[in-house]
């Protein structure tokens with residue numbers, strides 16, 4: 001699903017990311033570990049097509065993402081990539097359902113409330129559908145962000161520090177939910193973190 005070759009990224013002539021070779025198979029879960037500043041967010045930015053690397057190939061289902069035009073990269077991200085960031089970026093003043101409908105529209109899909117209900121039920125938050133995002137607890141908001149990331153059945157689910165703000169119980173739950181949701185849509189999961197608590201969940205690890 002994901003094949004990286006000779007990937008390098010520089011800021012101001014300083015190399016901040018250097019990944020000679022890395023593969024993630026379809027449906028596989030993989031952890032990217034590294035201390036602050038080691039390039040984890042840069043790697044996810046490149047894989048999601050938000051950032052054009054200085055050099056290298058990033059193939060997703062055979063397509064070299066950095067070589068696509070900006071418009072095609074946006075379309076690729078909307079259709080095939082789900083992203084959960086540490087800052088959840090929910091739209092605070094609209095309902096949970098509207099947040100998910102917006103994700104469907106942005107991906108060019110028709111609104112599908114049945115799909116939204118299925119995803120919310122799978123995450124145990126069906127009762128929150130009409131609540132405004134700003135009225136949610138952190139744990140609830142995180143589940144909504146996971147729901148939004150999978151609502152369009154992505155091929156690739158990326159999570160940047162999804163657990164570092166969570167206590168041990170919620171940390172376990174968040175990882176289990178990410179894994180079960182990735183499995184439910186057959187997505188490859190890539191979690192970038194410096195949180196060593198979640199290491200044991202991942203057989204495959206890339207250390208930056």
Ligand SMILES: Nc1ncnc2c1ncn2[C@@H]1O[C@H](COP(=O)(O)OP(=O)(O)OP(=O)(O)O)[C@@H](O)[C@H]1O
Pocket residue numbers: 011012016034035036037038039040041042043194
């Ligand atoms: N826009 C930018 N301009 C210049 N340098 C940058 C920029 N973005 C990131 N960097 C630098 O690139 C390096 C890698 O940053 P990155 O955010 O990828 O690390 P990270 O491993 O995700 O860190 P953290 O765990 O703290 O989020 C850091 O040294 C950072 O200072």
